[in-house]
Amino acid sequence: xxxxxxxxxxxxxxxxxxxxxxxxxxxxxxxxxxxxxxxxxxxxxxxxxxxxxxxxxxxxxxxxxxxxxxxxxxxxxxxxxxxxxxxxxxxxxxxxxxxxxxxxxxxxxxxx
Amino acid sequence: xxxxxxxxxxxxxxxxxxxxxxxxxxxxxxxxxxxxxxxxxxxxxxxxxxxxxxxxxxxxxxxxxxxxxxxxxxxxxxxxxxxxxxxxxxxxxxxxxxxxxxxxxxxxxxxxx
Numbered sequence: 442x443x444x445x446x447x448x449x450x451x452x453x454x455x456x457x458x459x460x461x462x463x464x465x466x467x468x469x470x471x472x473x474x475x476x477x478x479x480x481x482x483x484x485x486x487x488x489x490x491x492x493x494x495x496x497x498x499x500x501x502x503x504x505x506x507x508x509x510x511x512x513x514x515x516x517x518x519x520x521x522x523x524x525x526x527x528x529x530x531x532x533x534x535x536x537x538x539x540x541x542x543x544x545x546x547x548x549x550x551x552x553x
Numbered sequence: 554x555x556x557x558x559x560x561x562x563x564x565x566x567x568x569x570x571x572x573x574x575x576x577x578x579x580x581x582x583x584x585x586x587x588x589x590x591x592x593x594x595x596x597x598x599x600x601x602x603x604x605x606x607x608x609x610x611x612x613x614x615x616x617x618x619x620x621x622x623x624x625x626x627x628x629x630x631x632x633x634x635x636x637x638x639x640x641x642x643x644x645x646x647x648x649x650x651x652x653x654x655x656x657x658x659x660x661x662x663x664x665x666x
Contacts, residue, residue, distance in 0.1 A: 483643055
């Protein structure tokens with residue numbers, strides 16, 4: 442079963458609106474990461490939040506982590522058409538190994 | 554700065570033919586290396602990872618294999634491709650240790666006909 446699962450699977454918004462994507466996971470973690478993938482390209486790392494952190498910001502991105510609920514959210518403020526992409530959360534599953542487990546992703550479409 | 558290369562970008566192969574995809578990393582030493590497969594519109598499936606030369610861990614039983622002949626070279630191979638091997642293959646590297654940020658190559662789109 443997947444460690445991280447994003448919600449919603451797809452999201453369509455107007456330029457200028459905020460986009461919120463959620464991620465739930467099953468086991469305890471050391472950290473959680475968010476990645477972005479443009480169609481047909483490799484993934485690009487956006488932000489990493491550690492299990493002892495609750496919120497982190499990077500530019501127009503805001504990530505929250507609630508370890509009691511085993512969930513995280515990614516907020517993109519004032520979205521732009523260029524933000525159109527798929528967004529994935531990834532967790533390390535806190536197994537002491539080297540596996541990072543990716544969710545199925547949220548496909549975001551920002552209409553100009 | 555570190556860079557990661559993958560080639561080819563696109564590959565069309567007949568069923569039963571062999572496969573060799575190569576990934577190389579520059580600007581870092583002793584990275585962890587990963588091969589993922591991504592089906593259309595889906596998430597990433599970890600296929601193999603390596604923490605050092607000659608050290609390969611397989612995550613999913615399949616007709617694929619991986620090798621790491623040099624510190625910054627990771628190769629994905631198959632002796633006989635299946636239709637189900639079609640997909641988008643991504644190589645990534647990270648620092649040592651678990652849960653590190655991963656840096657991805659541009660990917661290879663493989664179509665098996």
